[in-house]
Amino acid sequence: MQRTIRIAALTAILLVPLVTSAPADWRALNSAQPAASYTFQGTVRAVDARTGTIELITGVGMSLRVVRITIAPTTRLAAGGAAPRLADLKPGDVVRAEGRRTTTGLVVDRVEKLAVGTP
Amino acid sequence: MTRLPVAVILGLVALGCQKPVKPGDPLPGLAQAERDRFDRGKVVFDSVFTPETGLGPLFNATGCGECHEDPAGGRGDEVEVHATAFHAPVCDPLAQEGGPVIQQHTTPALKQALGIDQEPFPPSATARAMRTSPVIFGRGLLDLVPDSVLLAYADPGDRNHDGVKGRPNRFLDGRIGRFGRKAFVPTLREFNAGAFAAEMSVTNPEQPTEESIGGKPIPTGVDPAADPEITQEALDLTDDFVRFLAPPTPLKPGKDGQRGRELFSQTGCATCHIPTLRTGYSPVPALSNREFAAYTDLLLHDMGADLADICLGLATPADFRTEPLLDLRGAEHFLHDGRATTLEQAIELHGGEGSGARDRFKALSAADRAALVAFLKSL
Numbered sequence: 001m002q003r004t005i006r007i008a009a010l011t012a013i014l015l016v017p018l019v020t021s022a023p024a025d026w027r028a029l030n031s032a033q034p035a036a037s038y039t040f041q042g043t044v045r046a047v048d049a050r051t052g053t054i055e056l057i058t059g060v061g062m063s064l065r066v067v068r069i070t071i072a073p074t075t076r077l078a079a080g081g082a083a084p085r086l087a088d089l090k091p092g093d094v095v096r097a098e099g100r101r102t103t104t105g106l107v108v109d110r111v112e113k114l115a116v117g118t119p
Numbered sequence: 120m121t122r123l124p125v126a127v128i129l130g131l132v133a134l135g136c137q138k139p140v141k142p143g144d145p146l147p148g149l150a151q152a153e154r155d156r157f158d159r160g161k162v163v164f165d166s167v168f169t170p171e172t173g174l175g176p177l178f179n180a181t182g183c184g185e186c187h188e189d190p191a192g193g194r195g196d197e198v199e200v201h202a203t204a205f206h207a208p209v210c211d212p213l214a215q216e217g218g219p220v221i222q223q224h225t226t227p228a229l230k231q232a233l234g235i236d237q238e239p240f241p242p243s244a245t246a247r248a249m250r251t252s253p254v255i256f257g258r259g260l261l262d263l264v265p266d267s268v269l270l271a272y273a274d275p276g277d278r279n280h281d282g283v284k285g286r287p288n289r290f291l292d293g294r295i296g297r298f299g300r301k302a303f304v305p306t307l308r309e310f311n312a313g314a315f316a317a318e319m320s321v322t323n324p325e326q327p328t329e330e331s332i333g334g335k336p337i338p339t340g341v342d343p344a345a346d347p348e349i350t351q352e353a354l355d356l357t358d359d360f361v362r363f364l365a366p367p368t369p370l371k372p373g374k375d376g377q378r379g380r381e382l383f384s385q386t387g388c389a390t391c392h393i394p395t396l397r398t399g400y401s402p403v404p405a406l407s408n409r410e411f412a413a414y415t416d417l418l419l420h421d422m423g424a425d426l427a428d429i430c431l432g433l434a435t436p437a438d439f440r441t442e443p444l445l446d447l448r449g450a451e452h453f454l455h456d457g458r459a460t461t462l463e464q465a466i467e468l469h470g471g472e473g474s475g476a477r478d479r480f481k482a483l484s485a486a487d488r489a490a491l492v493a494f495l496k497s498l
Binding site: 041042043045055057058059060061062063064065066091092094096114116 | 219291326
């Protein structure tokens with residue numbers, strides 16, 4: 001028993017300097033730091049309800065890019081006053097997506113289908 | 120007692136003698152600081168990029184001035200290729216395959232890596248379009264016409280039964296578009312920032328990522344310049360140069376031209392080519408609340424099957440934005456793809472919503488047709 005306590009104490013003593021001198025990134029990854037947030041507004045190119053992903057076309061002028069966003073279980077979908085399902089979104093819809101970059105890509109917290117005005 | 124009337128007369132004479140604006144001139148009335156930015160922006164506009172300074176790896180031109188030339192901001196003889204896929208009613212601008220602008224050149228490093236001389240034509244495209252380089256005079260004024268003015272001219276249901284509809288295009292995010300032959304781009308700022316990326320593959324703070332090569336990443340080592348390849352200051356100066364380019368003063372029409380101006384309205388050309396528009400507020404007094412000769416409504420009109428090519432945004436293949444008739448006297452080719460070599464041909468190629476005006480033009484006497492063309496050549 002005494003031997004076990006001695007080993008545990010020695011391990012703790014040896015680990016203290018390692019933990020306190022850990023690089024800042026290591027600590028950031030292991031703390032609840034808020035992730036950088038992004039807002040994308042664009043046209044839906046494709047929806048995959050099975051994988052929970054949306055491909056959005058965004059761009060500046062004639063220079064266009066595709067952004068792939070992931071829907072989380074907690075993501076809120078909105079369209080006017082309604083709450084559509086992911087499968088209700090279709091190519092050509094204009095949406096605004098708010099989310100954050102994670103290790104698995106862009107995960108969105110909110111997707112709002114916008115009503116495109118008609119004259 | 121006589122001083123005031125003399126001052127008024129001198130003022131009126133000065134106004135009457137205001138120097139005509141030539142193609143490439145800045146807007147009259149710019150403040151010195153704005154004029155300085157115009158001059159410095161022109162230097163960036165005229166600069167030639169190399170792979171080391173950001174050009175490519177895919178590109179259409181080595182600098183803005185290569186296509187908008189003689190003088191800077193004018194039209195060039197280049198014709199570029201665009202492509203999209205139309206699956207009615209949805210338009211796919213093929214962003215996943217490199218976007219709608221198909222670059223016609225590659226840097227030596229890309230050619231060595233992939234063995235290609237130009238961007239591969241996207242396999243998903245349903246149409247190809249040719250696009251001439253337009254003059255970019257007066258674009259700062261067009262940028263400032265309020266959306267409400269454009270919406271007031273729109274008549275998508277043809278409620279007045281004149282055969283002319285007109286509707287605004289919308290960008291990817293739903294905003295009203297007005298720049299480009301399909302009126303896809305909402306602001307001049309975005310058009311300029313996007314042109315650096317789409318035409319020269321020069322990344323900038325507003326489009327900081329390079330385009331893919333037909334949807335595939337750029338091979339390692341092919342693009343030596345770090346992104347963004349131009350600074351915010353260089354982008355801002357170029358934007359100011361374009362924004363401050365004045366529309367050239369129309370020539371004083373002769374007797375024929377004056378008659379032609381009346382016929383322009385009578386035949387219905389002016390229904391879409393609205394002669395004058397007014398800008399809204401701008402912090403630049405030379406641009407603010409100005410009435411100017413625009414000859415456009417910046418709306419989309421169905422121009423018929425013969426002119427149809429690509430879709431873009433809400434624009435179907437047959438929809439085109441009413442072309443602003445600015446510096447028409449300097450043009451040698453007409454319409455979006457330059458297929459017409461005379462103004463008469465250009466008018467006769469109007470179809471769809473333009474067919475009524477076209478038919479009225481064709482029904483005019485030879486002398487009246489010549490008068491209308493003389494008027495157009497004064498613009």
